[in-house]
Amino acid sequence: MNMRTIKFLALITLFIGCNNKPNLIPQEDRIVKIPRFNSENAFTHIQKQIHFGPRRMNSDAHENCKNWLLDKLTEYNFSTEFQDFEVKAYSGELLKGTNIHGIYNKDVKERVILCAHYDTRHIADKDTINIDIPIDGADDGASGVAVILEIARLINESNLPMGVDIVFFDAEDHGSDKPNQDYTWGLGSQYWAKKLSKDYKYKYGILLDMVGSKNATFRKEGFSMQSAEKIVNQIWNLAKNMGKEKYFVNKPIGFITDDHRFVIEQTRTPMVDIINVQSTGKFGNYHHKHSDNIGIIDKTTLEAVGQVVIAQIFRESNKQNE
Numbered sequence: 001m002n003m004r005t006i007k008f009l010a011l012i013t014l015f016i017g018c019n020n021k022p023n024l025i026p027q028e029d030r031i032v033k034i035p036r037f038n039s040e041n042a043f044t045h046i047q048k049q050i051h052f053g054p055r056r057m058n059s060d061a062h063e064n065c066k067n068w069l070l071d072k073l074t075e076y077n078f079s080t081e082f083q084d085f086e087v088k089a090y091s092g093e094l095l096k097g098t099n100i101h102g103i104y105n106k107d108v109k110e111r112v113i114l115c116a117h118y119d120t121r122h123i124a125d126k127d128t129i130n131i132d133i134p135i136d137g138a139d140d141g142a143s144g145v146a147v148i149l150e151i152a153r154l155i156n157e158s159n160l161p162m163g164v165d166i167v168f169f170d171a172e173d174h175g176s177d178k179p180n181q182d183y184t185w186g187l188g189s190q191y192w193a194k195k196l197s198k199d200y201k202y203k204y205g206i207l208l209d210m211v212g213s214k215n216a217t218f219r220k221e222g223f224s225m226q227s228a229e230k231i232v233n234q235i236w237n238l239a240k241n242m243g244k245e246k247y248f249v250n251k252p253i254g255f256i257t258d259d260h261r262f263v264i265e266q267t268r269t270p271m272v273d274i275i276n277v278q279s280t281g282k283f284g285n286y287h288h289k290h291s292d293n294i295g296i297i298d299k300t301t302l303e304a305v306g307q308v309v310i311a312q313i314f315r316e317s318n319k320q321n322e
């Protein structure tokens with residue numbers, strides 16, 4: 001063999017070597033009954049997270065919660081992995097972050113993403129006292145994670161045919177409220193979206209953020225409408241048909257920088273943010289305050305969100321959303 005042949009063969013080997021795409025198969029054709037979402041379980045998952053302490057970045061509580069979340073997803077038959085990263089916060093602090101990725105039916109082609117952030121704000125900057133002390137984040141952090149964990153349990157119990165990815169993003173809430181600082185938020189989702197393998201193509205994703213407080217209302221958010229109008233309308237119509245229109249209010253709100261924005265920008269995956277925004281256009285009055293504790297959590301809100309999202313996901317698997 002001459003040098004050219006060797007180089008050619010080496011190139012071929014390299015090409016074949018790189019082409020180790022997973023062999024994705026179409027999902028099994030099977031209708032699955034929509035199960036009942038158990039808000040007691042979701043409530044318990046919020047309590048558990050709070051008991052670790054505030055899940056501020058670089059804290060023991062954060063570390064312990066992270067390990068617990070991986071164990072829970074594993075318990076529900078998701079393949080799991082930690083995605084570690086290091087990133088500088090707006091304050092200059094080096095954040096050691098970890099996104100938690102759970103994969104259900106990893107060989108199945110048809111897939112959706114469910115996501116929430118599990119870190120909590122390092123300060124109570126909207127409070128009037130103890131503003132330098134981190135918050136419990138019962139709603140802002142724990143509620144979205146808790147609802148998704150209960151959905152994960154039901155997905156496994158029902159042996160859902162569709163593929164589902166769950167991502168618990170880190171470092172969402174360590175941003176700066178100053179103007180033009182959007183990219184200081186959602187540091188974990190920014191990292192995850194940049195590193196996302198092209199092997200999977202998701203139909204869409206649903207982000208849950210602040211989904212457990214009393215009197216929560218969810219409106220049609222700007223980035224979600226831009227990227228996934230059809231899915232937003234599906235979910236809000238479904239909620240109406242299920243008698244949950246008190247929570248899922250059929251009104252638009254402005255654009256909210258949340259984890260979904262970075263996934264949309266980086267991967268063009270259609271993403272829907274379900275997030276409590278009041279009729280004033282503002283977040284709940286507990287937002288980034290110490291009052292974001294277990295006292296504001298309402299099981300009927302958890303039930304409304306959980307039941308609507310589980311219906312959307314199972315109907316998707318059943319091909320009833322067309």
Ligand SMILES: [Zn+2]
Nearest residue numbers: 121140173288
């Ligand atoms: Zn927050």
